[in-house]
Amino acid sequence: xxxxxxxxxxxxxxxxxxxxxxxxxxxxxxxxxxxxxxxxxxxxxxxxxxxxxxxxxxxxxxxxxxxxxxxxxxxxxxxxxxxxxxxxxxxxxxxxxxxxxxxxxxxxxxxx
Amino acid sequence: xxxxxxxxxxxxxxxxxxxxxxxxxxxxxxxxxxxxxxxxxxxxxxxxxxxxxxxxxxxxxxxxxxxxxxxxxxxxxxxxxxxxxxxxxxxxxxxxxxxxxxxxxxxxxxxxxxxxxxx
Numbered sequence: 175x176x177x178x179x180x181x182x183x184x185x186x187x188x189x190x191x192x193x194x195x196x197x198x199x200x201x202x203x204x205x206x207x208x209x210x211x212x213x214x215x216x217x218x219x220x221x222x223x224x225x226x227x228x229x230x231x232x233x234x235x236x237x238x239x240x241x242x243x244x245x246x247x248x249x250x251x252x253x254x255x256x257x258x259x260x261x262x263x264x265x266x267x268x269x270x271x272x273x274x275x276x277x278x279x280x281x282x283x284x285x286x
Numbered sequence: 287x288x289x290x291x292x293x294x295x296x297x298x299x300x301x302x303x304x305x306x307x308x309x310x311x312x313x314x315x316x317x318x319x320x321x322x323x324x325x326x327x328x329x330x331x332x333x334x335x336x337x338x339x340x341x342x343x344x345x346x347x348x349x350x351x352x353x354x355x356x357x358x359x360x361x362x363x364x365x366x367x368x369x370x371x372x373x374x375x376x377x378x379x380x381x382x383x384x385x386x387x388x389x390x391x392x393x394x395x396x397x398x399x400x401x402x403x404x405x
Contacts, residue, residue: 211390215331222381222395223323223331229389266331270390274347277331 176200178267178278186286192255195281197267199248204271211270214243214252217280218263226265227252257283288312290382290396297402303370306399308382315363316340319385321392322356322367326378336385337365372403 177200187193203210214227225234227243230250240261242253254261262285267278293307308320321336335346337356344356355368369376379400383392 209390213389213391215392217331222398223383223392224395225391225393228386228391228393232389234391234393264330268331268391275333277333280330 175274176203176269176272176276178269178276180265180267180278180281182281183279184282184284186284187257188286189259190256192253193257193261193283194254195252195265195267195283197245197250197252197278199250199269201272202247203250203269204247209271210246212243212245212250213268213270214241215266215268216261216263217266218260221263223266254283288384288394290384290394292380292382292396292399295400295402297404298372299405300372300374300403302372302403303368304372304401305366305368306380306401308365308367308396310363310365310384313384315360319387320356320365321383321385323381323383323392324350324378325381325398326375331381334367334380339365369401372401374403376401377403 179198181196203212210230212230215223217223226237231243240255264280264282266280289311291309296304316339319336322334324332334350337344353370357366379398381398382396384394386393
């Protein structure tokens with residue numbers, strides 16, 4: 175199975191600052207069809223996960239442009255600029271390129 | 287609007303069975319696969335498998351073969367997860383999630399069902 179390694183495990187941040195989360199895959203996430211199915215989800219406390227970014231860099235409907243996904247191959251990053259209180263929670267990367275789909279272990283964004 | 291509404295919390299004893307439902311609304315149910323995700327208390331997300339809502343064919347992750355069954359009530363736009371012979375380690379929140387095939391992502395999630403297994 176593909177292993178997604180997220181770093182850091184916890185990211186203390188000052189409101190208004192930028193945060194960055196890394197997701198590295200044990201193998202390339204480029205599908206045979208040319209797409210890269212790497213997504214980012216945010217799970218706020220007590221809530222279901224919500225989709226932020228799909229196919230590396232595409233923001234889901236309603237997601238602010240403060241969230242920027244980037245990367246290629248096996249190395250991906252989620253940057254959150256000007257962190258707001260509603261951004262706090264656990265961020266997961268997820269890959270659907272290879273079977274079975276797998277989640278990263280999560281990064282907790284918390285107030286410094 | 288698109289919604290996935292799951293059934294309520296369950297408290298079960300080891301060895302019992304439980305059936306969780308996920309009712310979809312706001313879209314054509316058979317156009318999107320339904321996946322299931324487990325989250326043990328304080329832990330991360332684990333993909334359990336999915337069901338083709340058009341054909342009814344289920345696919346299970348290796349760790350969820352045997353005691354877990356995905357099924358449909360397509361006429362009611364509902365997907366179900368049944369777990370038999372419950373064990374303490376089945377204590378978790380179970381989410382259903384709609385899969386957007388073109389994006390390769392879960393674009394809508396249910397609110398989750400907490401299943402507690404305790405003697």
